[in-house]
Amino acid sequence: MASSVIYSPSTAAPSSSHTKLFKICNIKQQNAKFISPSSFLGKNLAISNDLNTKKLRSMKKRSSLVNCSVSPPAPPAALLFDCDGVLVDTERDGHRVSFNDTFTERGLGVSWDVDLYGELLKIGGGKERMTAYFNQVGWPEKAPSGDAERKEFVASLHKRKTELFMALIEKKLLPLRPGAAKLIDQALAKGVKVAVCSTSNEKAVSAIVSCLLGPERAEKMQIFAGDVVPRKKPDPAIYTLASTTLGVDPASCVVVEDSAIGLAAAKAAGMKCIVTKSGYTAEEDFENADAVFDCIGDPPEERFDLDFCGSLVVKQYAS
Structure with a gap:
């Protein structure tokens, strides 16, 4: 199982490792500063320490010196x-609305509410989404009966839905x-x-x-x-x-x-x-x-x- 970093901005506080880092890097504040979680994540911390053990024990003496440097890793390919x-964030107020507008234009008597569409999103692809929905609840009366014809029917619905969705994007209604x-x-x-x-x-x-x-x-x-x-x-x-x-x-x-x-x-x-x-x-x-x-x-x-x-x-x- 992969390890994950989970961050919630409303509740997150520096971890114990960040706290330790703060203590180390602030031995002499004019030479180093605290690295916040957002800027520390993703960087390799290199700490050079020219202090011997006795000097570490006497940090209160201002002769101590710790140099902290941050070296960013190579970027991904x-x-x-x-x-x-x-x-x-297009799904609720973009794709869902465009699907519903298409269904209304074609007189299909179908409407996907917010909760239903959330369930349908578990199916990847708009054409696949419509096909799975119609297979489950029944195909509209205006839909053809043959498999090949139904595939074309769904494709035509999806084409129109895409046109309506693109109009929303071109108007920059979804940031x-x-x-x-x-x-x-x-x-x-x-x-x-x-x-x-x-x-x-x-x-x-x-x-x-x-x-x-x-x-x-x-x-x-x-x-x-x-x-x-x-x-x-x-x-x-x-x-x-x-x-x-x-x-x-x-x-x-x-x-x-x-x-x-x-x-x-x-x-x-x-x-x-x-x-x-x-x-x-x-x-x-x-x-x-x-x-x-x-x-x-x-x-x-x-x-x-x-x-x-x-x-x-x-x-x-x-x-």
Whole structure:
């Protein structure tokens, strides 16, 4: 079982290790300062001590000297983001609304409320979600009866739903989650390959990346989405495809996900995975995650950064 870092900004306090670090580094405050949990995470602490035992016992004497330096780890080879719930919290007020508007336009008499849609999100992929729902509760009267025709029917619904969803994105009615743009900028500045790996339609994901992250970031990022792989998350196919296409070792990749099925896909692909909980996924089981946060976060409320991502990869190779 993987060890996880779980951080809750409302309740977290420096751990005992941070407390010890504070005591060591403040032997002479003008030469060292306390490193906060958010900035300490992800960095290798190197402490050089030129004191002998007797001098340590007499720290009150101002002749003591401790030098603390922080050396950031090498960044991961690739940073892979899920889209919905990670870059943007789109599910409840974006995708769900667009599904319902499509059902209304087609006169299907179907509406997914907030709780129901939360259950349906356990199924990866919009077309797969609709198919599973109709198979369980019964197909609408206007739906065809043959399997091939029903597949086309679902595809047409999904196409229209994507158009409606893209209109929401283009109007910028759904903002980026805190820290997403910051972490992408840090990665691109260090030459880290950045990609988005999503079960959502490729057009919808591209719209989010180009409209909300901007064209300059978008042109430096690759998108793996929709039906680019035959099996959706929790199958690892999309992450395996990303690492192969980008030419990087899966073990050197760090994934940012928000759901249990995304976490399962990332781990099955042999990658490190950080979970940033979203509105629908807060209560899911993330025991196997390498770290769990409520978001990525922007300063001064930053939860983690690229150095922290790099530390996870260093840990893997060191273990």
